Amino acid sequence: MKKYITVFAILFTCSFILMGCSDDSEEKTNGEENIAEGTENDDQQDNHESDNEDTVDNGTQDEEISGDDEKLQEEEKNQPDNTGKLxxxxxxxxxxxxxxxxxxxxxxxxxxxxxxxxxxxxxxxxxNKSITFHKDKAFFTYYMGTYSINMKDITYSEEIDVETDAQMVSYEDNLVFLQTDKGEVYLHFLDTETEKVIDTTKHDLKKQTDSISNTFLYGNKLIGITGLNGDIYIFDLASKSLENIISMEKVLGAKTDINTLGFDEGLLYMGNMGINSFLYALDVDTGELAWELELGEEDIYAQVPTYPREAVFMGDSMHILLENKAYVELDKNTGEVLNAAEFGVxxxxxxxxxxxxxxxxxxxxxxxxxxxxxxxxxxxxxxxxxxxxxxxxxxxxxxxxxxxxxxxxxxxxxxxxxxxxxxxxxxxxxxxxxxxxxxxxxxxxxxxxxxxxxxxxxxxxxxxxxxxx
CATH class of the missing domain: 2.40.10.480 (Thrombin, subunit H)
Structure with a gap:
């Protein structure tokens, strides 16, 4: 009997010892888990602090990028949105x-x-573009000489003593026109009744220039555009003085062969020829581009013609036909393409x-x-x-x-x-x-x-x- 009691006591003691060991093991395991959690939390805290530091650094970079973006956005603001207009x-x-x-x-x-x-x-x-109508007469240039036609009885005058092939423009009771000779530009006033030049002013440009290819009247101003040289002369007709010279080479940043497409309400519309053709609208009051449009973008695959017809203006729209006979309607003030179709040659x-x-x-x-x-x-x-x-x-x-x-x-x-x-x-x-x-x-x-x-x-x-x- 004593033998069984002794065995039972030993088993009870061993069981108690095993239970104690099990508790220590759980505490140890829990402790390790807590340590692991603590380490993970510390890492998260370190990462959070690191992220905060990166955020501060990136914030500075973003401010710099944002400044560049604002500049880019400002430049893009002047570029027309021409998506989906073809x-x-x-x-x-x-x-x-x-x-x-x-x-x-x-x-x-x-x-x-x-x-x-x-x-x-x-x-x-x-x-053909030298033909000008004034009252009941038509004037045109022929072999550097100017002639008039009486439109009532269709009779021709003798040669007028004016050597020019530039366009004449009606201004008050006269015709006005420009003429270039080497490094000088002349402003002429022609009396349409007597058919005589009554006034001429000469301006020394101090450099060679091309002949005048197009002339437009803008209020009391006469605007003359040269060809390859790309210079634009603006004369005040009241004072008969050369008010401003705009160099398209400076405006565009490179020398470019410019073709004139038309003029309307202070904006001069031009285009350059080549694989990468552009249309430009120049504000003659400020001497800056109002807008520019690259042809070939948004499926407008076309070039400015070598001999372009002048654009047709209707309200705020400008209608043009390009080299491959692509028809384009633009907002004349912004350059936005309103409508376009490639009708073909x-x-x-x-x-x-x-x-x-x-x-x-x-x-x-x-x-x-x-x-x-x-x-x-x-x-x-x-x-x-x-x-x-x-x-x-x-x-x-x-x-x-x-x-x-x-x-x-x-x-x-x-x-x-x-x-x-x-x-x-x-x-x-x-x-x-x-x-x-x-x-x-x-x-x-x-x-x-x-x-x-x-x-x-x-x-x-x-x-x-x-x-x-």
């Missing part, structure tokens, strides 16, 4: 719409010519209204040649007029809601220039005619103007004038 259409799809909607008017193919009494004068090569921009643009499609690969009125937002056709021949040059003038269009066939066997009178709203063809003598190719294109109830056409070699039909 409409996927071309002249072929326009023709499909014309045929599908039965809009093609072929009346002109069957009409007899009106046989208008055209007064035709064959000269030689002269600049056979397209010609004739006229713009508030709601429509009027274009022509020349004959290529035996396709129909036609004049078409398009909605200027959707490019859906309103009407179309078929014209005949292999034409390569178009020009138009609008008078009393009639579109007067001349189309020049400049092929080797040219039959001259066709003329059409079209109702601008309906596309109804009211009259047609042909001017056989007007058949010469001119880099500046066909000139068409209406003045003093006379239609005035020129191909750069021949003048054709007749009373408006």
């Amino acid at each position: 409409i996927d259409t071309d002249i072929d799809s326009v023709y499909e719409d014309i045929v599908q909607n039965e809009l093609l008017n072929e009346d002109a193919m069957e009409m007899e010519n009106s046989n208008l009494d055209w007064n035709v004068t064959e000269l030689a090569s002269f600049s 056979t397209a010609h921009l004739l006229h713009v209204t508030e709601e429509n643009i009027i274009m022509a499609h020349e004959n290529m690969n035996e396709e129909n040649e036609y004049i078409v009125s398009l909605n200027n937002k959707t490019f859906e056709p309103n009407w179309a007029v078929r014209v005949d021949g292999e034409h390569h040059d178009y020009s138009a003038a609008v008078h009393d809601d009639y579109l007067y269009t001349s189309v020049l066939n400049r092929s080797l066997d040219s039959d001259g220039t066709d003329w059409y009178k079209i109702d601008i709203h309906t596309g109804e063809v009211l009259a047609t005619d042909t001017i056989e003598e007007l058949q010469h190719q001119n880099a500046e294109g066909l000139f068409f103007e209406i003045s003093n109830e006379r239609m005035f056409l020129s191909d750069g070699s021949t003048l054709a004038i007749t009373p408006i039909e």
Whole structure:
């Protein structure tokens, strides 16, 4: 009995000892876990402090980057947003719409010519853009000499003693124009009644300069633009003084061949030629760029033409046709592309209204040649007029809601220039005619103007004038 009691006592003691060891083990394990947690918390605290230090450092860097960003954002603020403005259409799809909607008017193919009494004068090569209208006269430059035409009886004057091929501009009762000679620029005032130069002021530029390629009137200021040199001369006509010279080389940071696209409300619109072409709007009051637009961005794959037609301004919009005949409508104040379409090399921009643009499609690969009125937002056709021949040059003038269009066939066997009178709203063809003598190719294109109830056409070699039909 004692033996069993002794064994039981020993087992009880051992069990108690084992329980104590187990508690120590748990405490030890818990202690290790607590130590581990403490270490982890310490690491998190260290990392948090480190993050705070990084945040302070990065804050300084962010402030520096933010300063650069603000500068970049300020520069980008002057750049137009031109995303998604190109409409996927071309002249072929326009023709499909014309045929599908039965809009093609072929009346002109069957009409007899009106046989208008055209007064035709064959000269030689002269600049179309030198033609200027003042009251009842037209002035033009021919072989560095200037002549006038009385638009009432279509009589020509003797040569006026002015050697210039620059544009003349009407100012009060005179014509004003600029002339350059080596390092000097001259401002001339021509009395239109006596056809004599009545005043000339000379300004020494102290450097060589190019001839004046374009001239614009801006209030009491005359603005002259040179070609390759890219200098812009601003004259105050009241004081007859040279007010400012703007160097486009300094404005753009490099010497660039500049073509003038037009002038409107203090902004001079220009473009440079080349693979990387730009359009520029220069504020002539400040001498700084109002905006610039790189062509080729946002799918506007085009260049400024070598001989660009002047842009058409309508409200706040500027409408231009680029080298590959991509049509672009821009906000003239910001350069934002409002609308664009690549109509192709056979397209010609004739006229713009508030709601429509009027274009022509020349004959290529035996396709129909036609004049078409398009909605200027959707490019859906309103009407179309078929014209005949292999034409390569178009020009138009609008008078009393009639579109007067001349189309020049400049092929080797040219039959001259066709003329059409079209109702601008309906596309109804009211009259047609042909001017056989007007058949010469001119880099500046066909000139068409209406003045003093006379239609005035020129191909750069021949003048054709007749009373408006």
